[in-house]
Amino acid sequence: MAKWTAFPHLGEYAYTAATLKKHWARLHAGDAEPLPRDKAVLDAWALFHNGEFQKAVQAGLDAGGDGITCANKAACIYANYLEKKEKTRLDLFLEAAQRAEQQAAADPKNANAWYWQAYALGRYSQGISVAKALAQGLGTRVKDALEKTIKLQPKHADAHIALAAFHAEVIDKVGSLIGGMTYGAKKETGLNLYAQALELNPGAPIAMIEYANGLVMLEGDKRMKEATRLYERAAATEPMDATERLDVELAKAELQD
Template sequence: MAWNTFPYQDNAYVYTPASLEKAWARLHLGDAELFPSDPALVQAWIAFHAGDFEQAAKLGLAVGVDGYSVAHKATCIYATYLEVDDKAKIATFEAVAERCERQQHEQPDNPAGFYWHAYSLGRYAQGISVLKALSQGVGGKVHDSLEKTLELAPRHADAHIAFGAFHAEIIDKVGAMVGGLSYGVRKDQGFKHFKTALSLNPESAIGHIEYANALVMLDGKKKMAEAIGLYEEAAGCDARDAMERLDVEAAKEELKD
């Protein structure tokens, strides 16, 4: 079955190999990816940034393990924002997590295999319920993969965002005491990760969104004004590719509620 298409065609975010290389540092502040030397992977990333996530995943997987990073990202962003079938979404995240484990074995120094492992398992947990996922041991796997990501790439802003969300989700579901004893999570540590992420990538719409979500989750009405401010900043970010556009549109939806 074909994947759903990127819905915002008013701006196609089309890059050439030359323009992509020029824009690369800005586009990849979040994930610390290096510009690929393989022309086939350049084409895969061009497809990703344009919102052709299915083509990006296919091109990446065709290269083999060196193409897993773009395939992981394309698949996860698609499943997060554009897949409407809940069962398909959960199955997709499970498949990415399994593929990440293969990448970790073959490329133990590549942070992408660990980051997308944590991301896919985190989204899987949200899909089946965080408490159920914790009983399956998912929490420890997410924590360990995020730690490894930051060990390999300390400036990986997206991993800091994910770690902030991890602290918030655990505390929200099991409480600060149990969360601290069982998973080592602390509210102040989670907020520190968000602030680090935004210092590394100030234009990250998803960073602002996840920080706002955490404030609402953990502090409720006390931090509602601050959270709304973060959503507004996210909604005002200048999207440079399809993924960023999806993040910005998600922030706009939050402000409608």
């Protein structure tokens, strides 16, 4: 495995298996992942929350079982925020999608097996262009996997965000008429899903950022002030772990542009 770009704030988060248990509910309000019983899996998650993404992937894969979920999340978060080479990013997303697909086949009731398959394919789709991905049938796979996630775990805030983004991006790229007829994408559905995500996980900077992006995609400039306020709230959030720190930094960077 090639050396990954380091999380720029290494050492600022220092979760252990013990301290992670205390903060688990807050840290996993987005993905509704159950607290692991296996110490090796919990150790992998501690590495993830501390920003040791490459080590978290390896530890999750070594632990097996639910550790695969940690490996997939660590790979996807790293690829999304820190990997600079586009080909490597896309490869990481595809690998995570394949692992998640195998995990879902082995454990069909595992909500996050479906979710990480959808997330990885969704980010891959953005990388190759949404229009191209839709033509390849990836949009339908993403939508189906996210709907399955929410059916299995109705409190999965991140799946609500991702499904909302699906509706917003499809309408943004192909228009509401074709988007609705061909892909079942609807503006109202997207807006409702964003609002539900923020209700389920009100402290998450990513929920605020994605909602802001969705408002502008679906409603245009008339919602720009509201979108800016959401970005300001995200930027003012006190991050609980490495991923939230990356989200907060992203919000700050957007406000400076």
